[in-house]
Amino acid sequence: MRRRSGTPLVALALAAWLTAGCAYYNGMYNTNRLAKSARKAERDGRPFEAKTLWGQVVTRAETLLVRHPRSKYATEANVLRGLALARLDQCPAAVGPLGRVNLEAKPGDLSEESLLALGRCQLDLGDPALAALAFEPLLESKDTARRREARFQHGRALRMTGQYEEALAVLRATPDPRGGHDLLLALAGAGRGAEALKVADSLIAGNDTTFAWDSLIATLGRQDPRVASALVDRLRNDARATPEAKSRRLYEDAVRLASVDSAASLARLKDAAAVGGRTEGGERARLDLTRRSLARARTLTDLAPHADSLAALAQGASGAAAEAAALGMTLAQVRALPDSAAPGVPQGDLRLFLGAESARDALAAYALAATLFRQLAADWPASPYAPKALLAAQLLDPEEPEAAQARLDSLYPESPYLAVLRGEESPGYQALEDSLQSYAIAQLQAAGRAQPAGQRGNQAQPLPGQPQRRRDNQPGGAATSGRRRPEP
Numbered sequence: 001m002r003r004r005s006g007t008p009l010v011a012l013a014l015a016a017w018l019t020a021g022c023a024y025y026n027g028m029y030n031t032n033r034l035a036k037s038a039r040k041a042e043r044d045g046r047p048f049e050a051k052t053l054w055g056q057v058v059t060r061a062e063t064l065l066v067r068h069p070r071s072k073y074a075t076e077a078n079v080l081r082g083l084a085l086a087r088l089d090q091c092p093a094a095v096g097p098l099g100r101v102n103l104e105a106k107p108g109d110l111s112e113e114s115l116l117a118l119g120r121c122q123l124d125l126g127d128p129a130l131a132a133l134a135f136e137p138l139l140e141s142k143d144t145a146r147r148r149e150a151r152f153q154h155g156r157a158l159r160m161t162g163q164y165e166e167a168l169a170v171l172r173a174t175p176d177p178r179g180g181h182d183l184l185l186a187l188a189g190a191g192r193g194a195e196a197l198k199v200a201d202s203l204i205a206g207n208d209t210t211f212a213w214d215s216l217i218a219t220l221g222r223q224d225p226r227v228a229s230a231l232v233d234r235l236r237n238d239a240r241a242t243p244e245a246k247s248r249r250l251y252e253d254a255v256r257l258a259s260v261d262s263a264a265s266l267a268r269l270k271d272a273a274a275v276g277g278r279t280e281g282g283e284r285a286r287l288d289l290t291r292r293s294l295a296r297a298r299t300l301t302d303l304a305p306h307a308d309s310l311a312a313l314a315q316g317a318s319g320a321a322a323e324a325a326a327l328g329m330t331l332a333q334v335r336a337l338p339d340s341a342a343p344g345v346p347q348g349d350l351r352l353f354l355g356a357e358s359a360r361d362a363l364a365a366y367a368l369a370a371t372l373f374r375q376l377a378a379d380w381p382a383s384p385y386a387p388k389a390l391l392a393a394q395l396l397d398p399e400e401p402e403a404a405q406a407r408l409d410s411l412y413p414e415s416p417y418l419a420v421l422r423g424e425e426s427p428g429y430q431a432l433e434d435s436l437q438s439y440a441i442a443q444l445q446a447a448g449r450a451q452p453a454g455q456r457g458n459q460a461q462p463l464p465g466q467p468q469r470r471r472d473n474q475p476g477g478a479a480t481s482g483r484r485r486p487e488p
Contacts, residue, residue, distance in 0.1 A: 031060040135157060290327075
C-alpha cells in the first residue's frame with residue numbers, strides 16, 4: 001500500500017481553519033443579531049433593555065476584533081462597536097470607530113446609521129462643523145426616517161457654526177417638533193429679531209413644559225441681548241418659574257444689557273431686587289445697585305448711607321454675601337480716613353494714598369478717589385507720594401493738562417516718579433514702591449485679611465519702563481494705565 005505522506009497534517013490544518021472561520025462567522029452573526037434586537041427594543045420603547053443589548057454588542061465586537069483583527073469583517077465589527085458606544089452615550093470612545101465609515105465604498109443601512117450616530121456625537125462633543133460633514137451624505141437618503149433626522153440635525157449644526165440663513169432654509173424645509181429652539185436662535189442670529197419673538201410667542205402659547213427656556217435665553221443673549229431681554233419680558237408671567245428662577249433671569253438680563261443699554265440694565269436690576277424672598281439673583285442685584293450708587297459718590301459723606309445695606313447683604317446666605325462683607329470693610333476703612341490719615345498722623349500719607357486707591361479700585365468711586373488723591377498733596381505736600389497721587393488724580397478727573405504738569409514740575413522737580421516718566425534713571429523709585437507695598441501688606445495683615453492670590457490688593461503701582469511686578473505699570477496705578485472714568 002502506498003503511503004500518503006503529510007495528508008493527516010493537511011487535513012488537520014484545513015479542519016482548524018474551517019473551525020476558526022465558522023467560529024468567526026457565528027460571532028459576527030450573533031453580534032449583528034444583538035444589534036438588531038437592540039434596535040427593536042428602542043423602537044418598542046424599552047430603553048433599559050436596549051442599553052443592555054448594546055452593551056453586549058460592544059463586548060462581542062471587541063472580542064472579534066481581538067481574535068481576528070485582519071478578518072474581512074473587522075471593519076464591520078468595529079463600526080458596530082462604535083454604533084453601540086454611541087447608543088450608550090459614550091461619544092468620546094465612539095467617534096474613532098464611527099469615523100471609519102465609508103458610505104461610497106460600502107453603502108447600506110449600517111453605514112447610514114453609523115454616519116448619523118457620528119454626526120450626533122460630534123454635536124455632543126461640540127464640533128458642529130464635523131457633524132455637518134457627517135450628515136451631508138444622508139440628506140438624500142432613501143430611508144425616510146434617516147433622511148428627516150439628518151436634515152434636522154444638519155440644520156442644527158449649521159446654526160451652531162453661525163450659518164444662520166442656511167440653517168433657516170434647512171429647518172423650514174423639514175419642520176420638526178424639536179426645532180423651535182434652533183429656529184428661534186437661527187432667526188436671532190440672522191438679525192430677524194421680530195420673527196424670532198413671534199416664534200417665541202408661539203412656543204410660550206404651546207406651554208411646552210419640557211422647553212429649556214433658560215438655556216435658550218442664555219444662548220440668545222450671546223447673539224442679541226435685546227432680543228433675549230424681550231423674551232425675558234414675555235416670560236415674566238411664567239407660572240412654572242420659582243422666585244429664584246425669576247430673579248436669576250432678571251439679574252442675568254441686567255448683566256447682558258449693561259454693555260448695550262445701561263438704563264435698561266439698571267431697570268432690570270431693580271426688578272430682580274424686587275422679587276420676593278432672599279434669592280441669589282435678588283441679592284446680587286441689590287449688591288450691584290449698591291455698587292452703582294457707590295460709584296456716584298463724590299465725598300466721604302456720600303458713602304454713609306450704603307454701610308447698612310452692605311451689612312444686611314453680608315448676613316445673607318447667597319454668593320453675594322462674601323463680596324458684600326469685603327466691600328463693607330473697605331467702605332468702613334475709606335470712611336475712617338479723616339481720623340486715620342489726618343495731617344500729623346504717622347504714615348498718614350501712606351494710609352491716605354491706599355484709601356484713595358481703594359475708593360478707585362474697590363468702590364469704583366472715581367470722583368471721590370480723585371478728591372482723596374489731591375487731598376494727599378494738599379495735606380501732605382512734602383510726602384514723596386504726593387506727585388504720584390497728583391498723577392493718579394489727573395487721569396481720573398483731568399484738570400488743565402499744562403497747568404497740572406507745571407505744578408508738578410515746580411513743586412516736585414526731584415521726584416523719582418517724575419524722573420521715571422521723563423525716562424531717567426531713578427534709584428529712589430523702587431525704594432518708594434517697595435515701601436508702599438510693604439505698608440499695604442502690613443495693613444492687610446493687621447486687619448486679619450489674607451491677600452487673595454493673583455490679586456493686587458492695595459499695593460504700589462510701578463512706572464513705565466520698570467519691571468512689571470504688579471498689575472499696572474503706571475505712576476498712578478490702574479488709573480494711570482489709560483483707563484478713563486466710565487459712566488456710572
